[in-house]
Amino acid sequence: MGKVMPLSGNYAVAYAVKAVDVDVVAAYPITPQTAVVEKLAEFVANGELDAEFLHVESEHSALSAVVGASAAGARVFTATSAQGLLLMYEIMHIASSSRLPIVMGIATRAISAPINIWCDHSDFMAASDTGWIMFMALNAQEAHDLIIAAYRIAEDPRVSIPVAIGYDGFVVSHTLEPVDVIEKEEALEYAPKRVSRPTLDPDRPVTMGSLASPDWYFEFRVQLQDAIENSRETISEALREFKRRFGREYREVDDFYTDDADVVIVSMGSTTGTALVFIEEARRSGMKLGLLNIRLFRPFPEVEVVKYLENAKAVAVIDRAVNAGSSFVGPLYSDVVVSAFKKSLDIPIVNYVTGLGGRAVVKSHIEFIAKHAYSLVGKKMREVKKHYSFIGVRE
Amino acid sequence: MSAFTIASIPREELLAPGHRMCQGCGAAIVMRHLLKALGKDIIIAHATGCVEVTTSLYPETAWRVPWIHVAFENAAAVASGIEAAVKALKRKGLMNPEKKVKVVAIGGDGGTVDIGLQALSGMLERGHNVLYVLYDNEAYMNTGIQRSGATPLYAWTTTTPAGKVWRGEWRRKKDIVGIVRAHGIPYVATVNFAYISDFYVKLRKASEIEGPTFIHAYAPCVPGWRYEPHLTVKIAKLAVQTGIWVNYEIDRGSFRVTTPVPKRLPVEEYLKTQGRFAHLMKEEVELIQKLVDEDVDYINKLAGSVVVGPVERK
CATH class of the missing domain: 3.40.50.920 (Rossmann fold)
Structure with missing residues (x-):
């Protein structure tokens, strides 16, 4: 077991991202998500996390960049809230239908107008038709744990679907709680890096993101529906294994x-x-x-x-x-x-x-x-x- | 590299035949030679556009190199992510650190100077080791010839028709190279495949330089510019000979015109080859001539000597 630290939901997420040793982080600041990105920047700046950190110019580019990085075989992370999530909306569909195992944190927040930075689930719900696997964490510990579980689920070759972990803006994102922090070794044993998907590699050229005519488009979308439906068993399995290893039980x-x-x-x-x-x-x-x-x-x-x-x-x-x-x-x-x-x-x-x-x-x-x-x-x-x-x- | 001749062009075709680009398509020529110039050790991130839809119709592909398309406005962001992944994976021993990989982003004029400008600026400013290639056919050709920020003055498009009130596009072409060079990147160049050696030398230079580099490639469009398919290369050549297009590079701050034009042809020689300018009156042609003269003066000022000469009437 790791050590218990007083962490906000945002920091709990950042510690989880560090524990799974992500390779590429791309994110753009937005309240109430910002502290995740700040903490990750600090980890990279101090050499505690060996990752490329992309200071992108928008959330649209944040998700686009992690799509590119994931397609190239990297383990990736991004996080956002509200308007940022809406800006990502276009790419969320592309990420899921491209079957890329991206993991994202969503510190949930109201959508404009009027502009409002506080908690509700408008943003999270707006993403509910994007073909992502979505969890809502109750507290900082859960946000931490589910991020780690998310990598195991997303990268499972039977699933290969991006996963979003929601946690309530401010109520969870900014409230300090004692969090049992999972160490890198344990996290990677539970969620080892799996690159079973085809990647962008000059030695084995592949074409990704094709144009699909009415002859083929339908099948792509059906495959995504089948895959997310079939992910239920892998999700249960991942949560059961989480309990076995870390003692904390999370059910659907x-x-x-x-x-x-x-x-x-x-x-x-x-x-x-x-x-x-x-x-x-x-x-x-x-x-x-x-x-x-x-x-x-x-x-x-x-x-x-x-x-x-x-x-x-x-x-x-x-x-x-x-x-x-x-x-x-x-x-x-x-x-x-x-x-x-x-x-x-x-x-x-x-x-x-x-x-x-x-x-x-x-x-x-x-x-x-x-x-x-x-x-x-x-x-x-x-x-x-x-x-x-x-x-x-x-x- | 100055010894580059047509004989030096690699035989291997990395753009497979059977793609659906138009007969005489300028962008198709750009892609074919871009791939020959850069070779196999690349990863391409492609913006939505003509070339993307005509080369990737599932279950076929024209790309013999790794290639990804995500959306219209984000080729530069996707390329940034790929480049970051390669860097991180090499550093962490998850990819052979000796492996040669150059990340290339490709976008049309709409995907670059309009909807993709923000992502492009971000990529340039962050200093990614990515070569960005803009193939410029001067309008949204994929959706059916709508004007873009790169459409030239007075050009007919389906959204700037020539009617009783409008005379085609009434704004000047956006100076994308000026915007790109303002980011202080190590290499920016314009290329025109009618001058193929220059094209190869620049593509290879841009690929070999570490850091963000930018190539602005001229790409005539048969249906959009309204001309016969066999005229593509001729029109490309006229663009340079009239001074409408100037081949130059800015290599780590140093400006050089790579295709000097001692005597220019009048712009009319260029305009009259294309149906998109068929509605032009004498005064409009004269205004375009005046503006091109001014642009040429500016280029010569940057070059420090007269590398693009005055117009010589026939």
Whole structure:
């Protein structure tokens, strides 16, 4: 085991990137991600990490540069937030469809306008259709651990898909926590560098990024869908092996008190911690509440999610993003509802959007959500009048 | 290297036949000779554009060297990443440190002077050991001849048509070499394949110099410039003979015109070969002549002597 250090989420990520001995880092500063890049620059400057550090002129170039580096066979890292992620959006699709094992950290933040540097999941959710494997870490330790796991998953020849690790801006990225830091030797034993993919090499010329006509394009996209679907087993395996080696267990979802719960709250990111504190108190006063934390967001763990909702009489899904004008409003809500519908779960599943632009999500919000969802117990989905509401917003 | 002759051109073709570039395509000539000049030990990062789509139609490829295309605006950033990877992998013993690899970025004028300018500036400023080659056909030819920042004055394009109000493009061509040289990189040069020895010598020099280097290659476009395919090399030659295009290099700060033109032909000789200038009136031709005269004066000033001479009327 490594040593325990007080680290912010950003620093915890940087220590993980150092531990897996990346070869190329390219990143551009943006709040709240910046400290990751600063720390990595410090590691390279001090000779603690032997990597090429590219001071790129934009996030678009950051991801483009790591695409190039990964195609040439290097282990790579980049990180961003909000507008930076949107600038990368074009290249995110290309990275996944090119099947490059890139790893990225996302310190989640609201999207402009108005410009706002604080936490929500708008950026993370905007990337949800890019074909990346996506995790959301609950805290600094998890951010550290999942970055290391991400390299093992991404570089597995059965997967070969980029992986993004989200962690809540400021709440996780800037909060100091004791973090058990994994040392380089252990990290590389768990996630050895694997270059099983074809690379750009004059001795074995390959053409990458071809033009594919209607005769071929479809098959490329289907292969990506198949690969991300098939990655589930490799992901579970990587997380089980992580537990065996390092003792910390990470599952696709975490369930708390779902066995006998009337109402299950589904949440992702730091809201889960707040919800858990409330639920434990509510349980003592007789409210049978359960909680489901979504750690793996893509591929969406629908089987695991439904498993913990099956016995519930109502489900409250908390989102920190809005897909304005959609039939679902909250993006996490849409995945939960579709998963439930596929198993014919006819219970009220309701969406609560909260904490946009860094507005604090506090216990009283969770209490309101829980009580409101409780009022729906006994109803069927079609009897629910309003499927979403905004919590903590001015009237 | 000054002893370079046509006989010195390597026989081996690294651009495979069967690509889909047009008959008479200037960019195709640039690519073929670029590959012959640089040889096999390269990795190419290619911007979206005519050459990219016509050479990489899956499941075939015209590239006998490692080649990657990612997007339109980022060839320089992708090349930066490849170069950084090669450097890191060699240093860390993950790649043979003796291995010869030169990273080459290729973009058209749209991908370089417009949408890719920021990534190019970043790559130049960071000092990557990358040769960037701009093949300039003076418009967005791949999407169907729309004007770019490199389109010359009065040229017809589909977005600068000659009508009752518009007279074709009304702005002058962006000085991309001026922008590039402002980054203080070790080597910048213009090349024109009608002067093939000069082309080879410069490509090889740019490839051998450590650090960012830039080649601006002239690339006539048959459908975009509206001329018959057999005229490509003739038009390329006229570009130099009229002073519209000047072959020069800036080698570690020292400026030199590599194709002196003692007596220039009038620009009209060049303009009249191409349908994109067919709508020009006498006064417009005269204005282009005046502007080219000014450009030539500036070039001669930089050269310190008259290397591109005055116009000689027939």
